[in-house]
Amino acid sequence: AVxxxxxxxxxxxxxxSLYKALDALRLARDLTLRWERPVVALFWxxxxxxxxxxxxxxxxxxxxxxxxxxxxxEEGSLRMFASVLAQALPATEFTxxxxxxxxxxxxGSIAESFSRALLRELxxxxxxxxxxxxxxxxxxxxxxxxxxADPSRLTRAVDAGRKAVTAxxxxxxxxxxxxxxxxxxxxxxxxxxxxxxxxxGRLSAGVxxxxxxxxxVLPAAAYVGGPSEIGYQAELLPAYREFGIEPAVVFPRVTxxxxxxxxxxxxxxxxxxxxxxxxxxASLAPRFVKPEDDVxxxxxxxxxxxxxxxGEALKRLPPEPSLQRAREKTEAKVREAVEALAARVREEExxxxxxxxxxxxxxxxxxxxxxxxxxxxxxxxxxxxxxxxDLLPKLVESLDPFAFAHxxxxxx
Numbered sequence: 001a002v003x004x005x006x007x008x009x010x011x012x013x014x015x016x017s018l019y020k021a022l023d024a025l026r027l028a029r030d031l032t033l034r035w036e037r038p039v040v041a042l043f044w045x046x047x048x049x050x051x052x053x054x055x056x057x058x059x060x061x062x063x064x065x066x067x068x069x070x071x072x073x074e075e076g077s078l079r080m081f082a083s084v085l086a087q088a089l090p091a092t093e094f095t096x097x098x099x100x101x102x103x104x105x106x107x108g109s110i111a112e113s114f115s116r117a118l119l120r121e122l123x124x125x126x127x128x129x130x131x132x133x134x135x136x137x138x139x140x141x142x143x144x145x146x147x148x149a150d151p152s153r154l155t156r157a158v159d160a161g162r163k164a165v166t167a168x169x170x171x172x173x174x175x176x177x178x179x180x181x182x183x184x185x186x187x188x189x190x191x192x193x194x195x196x197x198x199x200x201g202r203l204s205a206g207v208x209x210x211x212x213x214x215x216x217v218l219p220a221a222a223y224v225g226g227p228s229e230i231g232y233q234a235e236l237l238p239a240y241r242e243f244g245i246e247p248a249v250v251f252p253r254v255t256x257x258x259x260x261x262x263x264x265x266x267x268x269x270x271x272x273x274x275x276x277x278x279x280x281x282a283s284l285a286p287r288f289v290k291p292e293d294d295v296x297x298x299x300x301x302x303x304x305x306x307x308x309x310x311g312e313a314l315k316r317l318p319p320e321p322s323l324q325r326a327r328e329k330t331e332a333k334v335r336e337a338v339e340a341l342a343a344r345v346r347e348e349e350x351x352x353x354x355x356x357x358x359x360x361x362x363x364x365x366x367x368x369x370x371x372x373x374x375x376x377x378x379x380x381x382x383x384x385x386x387x388x389x390d391l392l393p394k395l396v397e398s399l400d401p402f403a404f405a406h407x408x409x410x411x412x
Contacts, residue, residue, distance in 0.1 A: 005044030008114035047111035094388035173231030181206035220248035
């Protein structure tokens with residue numbers, strides 16, 4: 001199996017949760033062909049851990065970020081929320097079917113709905129979804145028993161891994177002492193265990209034990225993870241050795257930005273490359289809001305220069321009051337006409353400046369909402385509303401699991 005996973009979120013949000021699943025599917029398909037043996041994609045829904053996002057975000061019709069907070073989780077309110085959110089999505093030919101899908105999939109808890117949404121959308125491509133309760137059995141029981149017999153082994157190993165990683169100048173992603181790193185599920189609640197002893201409910205692994213449990217129970221050929229999860233794996237290498245577990249190959253998940261047609265047009269009009277999209281706002285601004293050339297101010301100076309040249313020409317003739325009056329009358333008309341033109345130019349400069357600022361704001365909202373990568377903020381169902389059933393097949397074929405760089409995908 002190619003394994004990946006995530007804490008449950010509403011609507012498979014944010015986008016990178018979908019990318020993990022699609023990445024695992026593509027990698028499993030490619031390995032099946034290379035090895036000539038079946039490799040499946042397995043998404044581990046960490047449904048014991050509900051510390052995922054508490055809101056869903058999407059661009060609204062005014063190209064601003066709209067955030068909708070999640071309800072408490074009762075079945076009725078969850079389905080009502082799905083319906084309300086469907087109404088906030090872009091109104092397209094796909095919206096009615098999408099609303100029906102959302103209200104049907106989101107029943108029970110958010111964790112159950114997350115599994116149901118993944119299976120409904122990606123099960124047809126071969127994705128298998130597992131939850132912690134599916135990993136119960138002899139192998140997991142043996143790992144928990146070994147750990148509880150001497151919890152200090154895990155602590156020492158993790159501390160050694162943390163020191164090795166930070167000594168190389170990398171970030172400590174675990175960030176705290178792991179302690180016993182076990183929880184007990186009691187009446188549907190996840191309660192941290194403070195010390196070894198008898199338990200009544202199902203045991204649930206914490207952040208350090210979870211990867212070990214995954215590689216003990218699942219036939220993992222590769223593990224698809226994001227930056228933090230790769231950091232965890234690096235710090236856990238001594239723990240793998242301590243428990244005699246062979247770690248799966250760690251595979252960086254796909255990272256990508258989706259461009260809908262209006263954003264593609266904005267990008268092309270400004271002449272931006274894919275790399276330019278991620279430049280800071282100050283660097284992008286001159287591509288949208290031109291520096292003040294003050295064309296109108298330049299026009300206002302022309303009558304004086306022109307009439308100065310007229311005066312020099314008239315000096316070649318004998319002084320004549322009628323010529324002086326004609327020159328003054330002409331100058332007044334020229335100044336009036338040029339000032340009218342300059343006023344119109346000022347209006348156009350203001351209009352173009354406002355339009356440019358609006359286009360830059362739209363681009364930043366869609367590509368880097370709140371200064372973050374799009375994949376960490378927006379729900380994939382926003383794009384599903386725009387592109388309907390063609391979205392997933394296009395992403396499956398467009399996202400390259402072997403391109404270890406940020407990908408920019410133009411949707412049409």
